[in-house]
Amino acid sequence: MRAWTVDAQGLRLSEVPEPALRGGGVVVEVLAAHLPAYTNVVVSGGRGDLPKPLILGPLCIGRVTAVAPDVFHVAPGDLVVDTALLDAGDGDEILVGWVGLGASGGTARTDRMREVWRDGAFAEKALCAKETIVKLPGAENYPDPARLAFLPWLCVAAAGLHTAGPLAGRDVAVIGATGQMGGAAVLLALAEGAATVTAVGRNKVALDRLAELGPRVRTHQLIGDRATDAAAIGPVDVALDALGATPTADATMAAYDSLRVRGTLVLVGGVRQDLTIPYGEFMHRRLTLRGSWMSDDETVRTVWNLIRSGALDLSAVELLKVGLDDPESALDLAERTSGLSFVALVP
Numbered sequence: 001m002r003a004w005t006v007d008a009q010g011l012r013l014s015e016v017p018e019p020a021l022r023g024g025g026v027v028v029e030v031l032a033a034h035l036p037a038y039t040n041v042v043v044s045g046g047r048g049d050l051p052k053p054l055i056l057g058p059l060c061i062g063r064v065t066a067v068a069p070d071v072f073h074v075a076p077g078d079l080v081v082d083t084a085l086l087d088a089g090d091g092d093e094i095l096v097g098w099v100g101l102g103a104s105g106g107t108a109r110t111d112r113m114r115e116v117w118r119d120g121a122f123a124e125k126a127l128c129a130k131e132t133i134v135k136l137p138g139a140e141n142y143p144d145p146a147r148l149a150f151l152p153w154l155c156v157a158a159a160g161l162h163t164a165g166p167l168a169g170r171d172v173a174v175i176g177a178t179g180q181m182g183g184a185a186v187l188l189a190l191a192e193g194a195a196t197v198t199a200v201g202r203n204k205v206a207l208d209r210l211a212e213l214g215p216r217v218r219t220h221q222l223i224g225d226r227a228t229d230a231a232a233i234g235p236v237d238v239a240l241d242a243l244g245a246t247p248t249a250d251a252t253m254a255a256y257d258s259l260r261v262r263g264t265l266v267l268v269g270g271v272r273q274d275l276t277i278p279y280g281e282f283m284h285r286r287l288t289l290r291g292s293w294m295s296d297d298e299t300v301r302t303v304w305n306l307i308r309s310g311a312l313d314l315s316a317v318e319l320l321k322v323g324l325d326d327p328e329s330a331l332d333l334a335e336r337t338s339g340l341s342f343v344a345l346v347p
């Protein structure tokens, strides 16, 4: 079969053997996989250690073709999402086919996990650990399964937002709403009944598209001054930071400043800066600061039910499809795609 492989020489389209079923495994025909905007950075080593060689690709929508004898929660024919998250407990987690180690930051056990479960989903077929597979009941009837490749990003955003409690009737801000994770968070907060959603970012075109989602959406174009940005964003009950790598923590801290008393700031983005939190002020404002990484099966089911019921309409998201033929052009397109647009690999 054809697959995108990465080795010391980089990323390329390769002919590889079809995955062989083994204990604890599920083989899926890959229907579509989201290409994150920063995939080029992941391949070039800018986001941490990628175990090589491997078939790249963290997440996909697939149709199950075979299951090992010890797999009972899915069966051939089911449409599923591969969440890539393999959790051994005690913080030892890996994302199969990608960078990212969980709370432990990497141990001898995560090394062993990455030896056994290494290959990802940017291929015609994938062998997935059963723990990474969640069934999407009724997805066979969804008109365009490739569009569902956006579901994992919605789930990461949802898991983050849910740490702040129910969103209905509350004011939510999304910092980095102009990226795909932020766009997903805006859609999710609207679907779950937020009173207002303030979309914050730099890209004016992406902000204008978000504003078209409806009258509950406000936008703020970051100007780069913490106090001015905070005043324009807030006051809000919940702020989700979904920024990519930024040179300073100013935008994140503007979100922190914009919180109401008892507000929550949730961090899910790619910012690699330290945050200076004033102890007394944090205490007196009774704030919560939460981190959130990936999502859990229950969140996947909740988000899928929002889509299935029509409460979250994926037609608001522009889908750009690419095939396996030209990985370099596909990754370049993904890098140039932001906001409510995303690139799906359809092998």
Ligand SMILES: NC(=O)c1ccc[n+]([C@@H]2O[C@H](COP(=O)([O-])OP(=O)(O)OC[C@H]3O[C@@H](n4cnc5c(N)ncnc54)[C@H](OP(=O)(O)O)[C@@H]3O)[C@@H](O)[C@H]2O)c1
Residues within 6 Å of the ligand: 036, 037, 038, 156, 175, 176, 177, 178, 179, 180, 181, 182, 201, 202, 203, 242, 243, 244, 245, 246, 247, 251, 267, 268, 269, 270, 271, 292, 293, 294, 295, 338
């Ligand atoms: N927590 C998790 O489980 C999880 C899972 C997946 C991904 N992530 C993280 O989520 C982050 C966002 O992902 P993404 O797909 O949306 O793509 P991304 O390309 O990493 O993020 C783009 C966003 O970051 C903003 N941004 C980038 N550089 C900036 C700067 N210097 N100043 C201000 N804003 C800046 C962009 O704003 P403009 O476009 O307006 O310039 C846009 O809103 C990623 O970095 C990734 O690490 C986290």
